[in-house]
Amino acid sequence: MKLANYYRRTVEKTLDRMNKTFPVVLITGPRQVGKTTILKKCSSKKRKYVSLDIQENRLLAKENSDLFLQRFSPPLLIDEIQYAPELLSYIKNIVDQSQEKGLFWLTGSQQFHLMKGVSESLAGRVGIIQMQGFSLSESKEKLNNLKFLPTNDWILSKEKLGPNLSYEDLFRLIWRGSFPAMHTMPDLDWEDFYSSYLKTYIERDIRDLTSIGDEMFFLKFLISVASRTGQLLNYSDIARDIGKPMVTVQRWVSLLVTSGIVYLLYPYAQNIGNRMTKMPKIYFLDTGLACYLTKWNSWEALEAGAKSGEMLETFVVSEILKSYWHNGRTPNISFYRDKEKREIDLIFEENGLLYPVEIKKKTNPNKDDIKYFPILEKSGYHVGSGAVICPSQDYKPIQKNVNIIPIRFL
Secondary structure (H helix, E strand, O other), rough: OOOOOOOOOOOHHEEEEOOOOOOOOEEEEOOOHHHHHHHHHHHHOOOEEEEEEHHHHHHHHHHHHHHHHOOOOEEEEEEOOHHHOOOOHHHHHHHHHHHHOOOOOEEEEEOOOOOHHHHHOOOOEEEEOOOOOOOOOHHHHOOOOOOOOOOHHHHOOOOOOOOOOOOOHHHHHHHHOOOOOOOOOOOOOHHHHHHHHHHHHHHHHHHHOOOOHHHHHHHHHHHHHHHHOEEEEHHHHHHHHHOOHHHHHHHHHHHHHOOOOEEEEOOOOOOOOEEOOOOOOOOOOHHEEEHHOOOOOOHHHHHHOOOOOHHHHHHHHHHHHHHOOOOOOOEEEEEEEOOOEEEEEEEEEEEEEEEEEEOOOOOOOHHHHHHHHHHHHHHOOOOOEEEEEOOOOOOEEEEOOEEEEEEHHH
């Protein structure tokens, strides 16, 4: 199926792989990140499409699931499956009887109730892809399928693929955000888009998930969280900001996580020392939405503002997560911070090695920016190569086994 203004996505190869492995493939993620678009693009002519956003289809699916699946027989693409979780047990029966691969493709914009139903009904039968907006390589139409790890092999493989990206273009990209519409429709008004998106998110998704009461309190909560992106998550501080109990803030943060709006990065789980922080860090997964909520109305104001470093860190973390999620993988990442405020922004753990990473706004970092990396080795851990990710245009070593990695490589 040909679609106008279609940008190729990393998820295409992941979908093809999972379609050959599982009878059901589910793509989850926030609204308007391109879930339905990519499934329609990759569908064969034989695969039917049905949306549960349409009230008539939703009622039939909920009230007579058996008849629904007779009318819409596989191979089938069901959009917004969370509106009729009753279908999942019927889908299980069909795939168990058939043993065919790729019978059902599903999308879901809300993971809160959906994933419980999927794990109960389709365990072992479903491949799950967590999807976000465009990655940097997708937006620049220089597609690659490499999950991030700061090794020499990764750097060399990315050196030729990494798109050109000036410092100004980087902050334009951070400010504009990663939603496909912001790239496929360059004349789309930034403020109009995010205002509409926020209204839709609160009215459709949040109301479906919980009773939030006064919408203004929830909007105030979103602004408070966005202002803390890239920082330690202190529930009591946010509760004080918005005048709500801490238990309400904890529940609302959980909603943001399960609907793909924010990500919580937890401190390294192993006991490096008793003085480590136990609080996670919180990151908005779309920097454009975070900028809209915190009133940065131009990329120039953002770059010159007090939060530019945190927004750049948020962008980098989001890009790294996409490199895993869009490939159908789960990143094993954490961070280090102790009571003395010694911090390592990211720690990757793979094959028994720890890979430390710092994220900096400066274009020419030095050894002082990696002064806490030795904490890991001194604590008895096996340490692989490290990196400082920054807006430099070229990679180069800072010292043995630690490299500067340009953001454009992501």
